[in-house]
Amino acid sequence: MVDISSKIREFVLKNLDEQPFKGISDPFWQSLRDTGTELWLDTGDMNEAETNWSAEMSALTTNNTLLNNEIQKGIYDNFIADAKNIVKDLPADEQVKEIAFILNARHGLRLAKRFGGYVSVELHTATAYDLKAIDYYGKRYHEICPDQFIVKVPYTAEGLLGARRLKDAGIRINFTLEFSARENVIVTRVARPDYLNVFLGRVGAYIINNKLGDGSGAGEKAVLASQKWVTELSVQNPWRTKLIAASLRSHSQLELLAGTDVFTMPPKVAASGHATLSGKFASMIHKHYEVRQFESAKGSGIEKFWKVEDKVLHLAERLATQVPSTGAELIHIAEEEGCSDMFPILTEEEKSFIASDGKIPVHSRWEKKIHKGEIAPDTLLTLAGLASFTADQEMLDQRIKNIIG
Numbered sequence: 001m002v003d004i005s006s007k008i009r010e011f012v013l014k015n016l017d018e019q020p021f022k023g024i025s026d027p028f029w030q031s032l033r034d035t036g037t038e039l040w041l042d043t044g045d046m047n048e049a050e051t052n053w054s055a056e057m058s059a060l061t062t063n064n065t066l067l068n069n070e071i072q073k074g075i076y077d078n079f080i081a082d083a084k085n086i087v088k089d090l091p092a093d094e095q096v097k098e099i100a101f102i103l104n105a106r107h108g109l110r111l112a113k114r115f116g117g118y119v120s121v122e123l124h125t126a127t128a129y130d131l132k133a134i135d136y137y138g139k140r141y142h143e144i145c146p147d148q149f150i151v152k153v154p155y156t157a158e159g160l161l162g163a164r165r166l167k168d169a170g171i172r173i174n175f176t177l178e179f180s181a182r183e184n185v186i187v188t189r190v191a192r193p194d195y196l197n198v199f200l201g202r203v204g205a206y207i208i209n210n211k212l213g214d215g216s217g218a219g220e221k222a223v224l225a226s227q228k229w230v231t232e233l234s235v236q237n238p239w240r241t242k243l244i245a246a247s248l249r250s251h252s253q254l255e256l257l258a259g260t261d262v263f264t265m266p267p268k269v270a271a272s273g274h275a276t277l278s279g280k281f282a283s284m285i286h287k288h289y290e291v292r293q294f295e296s297a298k299g300s301g302i303e304k305f306w307k308v309e310d311k312v313l314h315l316a317e318r319l320a321t322q323v324p325s326t327g328a329e330l331i332h333i334a335e336e337e338g339c340s341d342m343f344p345i346l347t348e349e350e351k352s353f354i355a356s357d358g359k360i361p362v363h364s365r366w367e368k369k370i371h372k373g374e375i376a377p378d379t380l381l382t383l384a385g386l387a388s389f390t391a392d393q394e395m396l397d398q399r400i401k402n403i404i405g
Contacts, residue, residue: 134162157327259283
């Protein structure tokens, strides 16, 4: 491919006239901040962000879904048409991928300039299993905004290795699409990112939707278990990795998880919390939440959201000691260590099931494989999350195609 990265960087930075927005200090958010929690808004919408932004907030995070929401408003249609002139000599599929990168970088820059904090920017979903592409596009994001961009890399075997390369090159990383403490043990020791996640809302939803329990406390338990392991294990790394409690569904979680390293808060959750809660926060990181399970939950594997087995710890240390060079090698090592359910190989039919079920997989489809140790609920949610992001990325890509012809 013709190297046009410098031209794209110049195009993305050109005529950026965003006016800085200064947040006002708020005792409510300061109280939560005093528990040790960094406060990020989870939105790409400028107006939503302005309405909820305070001086205590330090970052915004976007993803394929949130960026697609902005693109579908039509606010970048003329920008897309202009971008075609930069990429016109590339193959058609590369034109689309490069313009998607341009849009992500441009919108991220606007957020960075407007609010002055860090901004997490997401890779195109087509790079999720492509180690070279993760490295290539991650470095290009960093070149555009080295002081404020945090590159989001998804939980795949290649993502772990790509994030490690980027972080070792001095690039801030937000490792995404994790749902369990055991996934985050692997991420902490192998990728060693600045930030990693538990998408806790979907943990409870998986249990509720599949009638395995009432879902209460499940996401919170996964977050606090992850916080314990990430804090303990990142001491062995050259820098401190921080845990993000992501995908908050209720303002009550602001109190229930106060003291967690980071919250990414959807604006509705932030606004609801501010309007409803007392604002007297105390750290809850040593709290123990019980999870009510139904009889149907026996053998379901939901304990893997918060339980870390010795074999997972052994796998993490083996991978950290000698980092594999390919995703295939990492998967093979996981199989040798008895952790094949963390990196399953799916058939085409199984991939279609993941895509069709949406963000919350149908547990009954996977019971046999779960019992055999070939897949697990946390892995299913990771795969479903990536499939959901892929669907939104395809919508964004299609809008690009419609405009550039």
